[in-house]
Amino acid sequence: MTENRAIFLDRDGTLIRDAHYLKDPAKVEIIPEISRALEKVRQLGYFLFMHTNQSGITRGYYGWSDVFACNKKMLQDFGWSEDFFTEVCIAPESPEEKGRYRKPSPKFENEMTKKFDLDPAKCWVVGDKWIDPQTGMNAGMRGALVRTGKPIDEDLLSKAQIRGVPVYEDLNEFAEKEILLSE
Numbered sequence: 809m810t811e812n813r814a815i816f817l818d819r820d821g822t823l824i825r826d827a828h829y830l831k832d833p834a835k836v837e838i839i840p841e842i843s844r845a846l847e848k849v850r851q852l853g854y855f856l857f858m859h860t861n862q863s864g865i866t867r868g869y870y871g872w873s874d875v876f877a878c879n880k881k882m883l884q885d886f887g888w889s890e891d892f893f894t895e896v897c898i899a900p901e902s903p904e905e906k907g908r909y910r911k912p913s914p915k916f917e918n919e920m921t922k923k924f925d926l927d928p929a930k931c932w933v934v935g936d937k938w939i940d941p942q943t944g945m946n947a948g949m950r951g952a953l954v955r956t957g958k959p960i961d962e963d964l965l966s967k968a969q970i971r972g973v974p975v976y977e978d979l980n981e982f983a984e985k986e987i988l989l990s991e
């Protein structure tokens with residue numbers, strides 16, 4: 809049975825403020841107000857995953873341990889347990905390396921769909937850049953944009969409208985309107 813539902817969340821600009829090639833855990837700044845709605849979504853039985861592109865690893869700007877340390881700081885600052893996300897995918901590839909875990913590749917989403925019997929039609933990929941909803945659509949899932957990261961210009965807004973991708977102020981509004989309202 810493929811009944812399970814999940815939300816795949818981007819990190820930079822979605823869960824925490826977008827800092828250019830973030831390396832220092834002290835610079836992690838969580839986006840306020842999104843914690844409670846996500847906790848409710850999790851209590852409803854949604855699997856929560858985090859999928860983050862970190863090309864800075866391949867570019868040599870920082871290492872895996874820096875990313876782990878920043879992720880840990882984020883969880884601590886939100887007050888979330890280490891297992892808040894069922895799995896985390898850190899995609900280290902540069903944009904030139906195609907077909908691996910770097911979004912918009914849906915490789916991680918497809919693997920999780922198999923592993924956890926997800927129904928892609930009931931899953932979302934949410935983030936601040938077009939590659940986030942694009943990853944969702946590439947996996948047969950829905951995608952949504954949030955305005956907490958990279959600015960969403962008119963071009964992106966019209967692309968989102970054409971493709972039926974909703975745009976929300978933040979993850980809180982996404983969760984309330986797309987998930988909690990219909991429960």
Ligand SMILES: [Mg+2]
Pocket residue numbers: 818819820821822935936937957
């Ligand atoms: Mg982002």
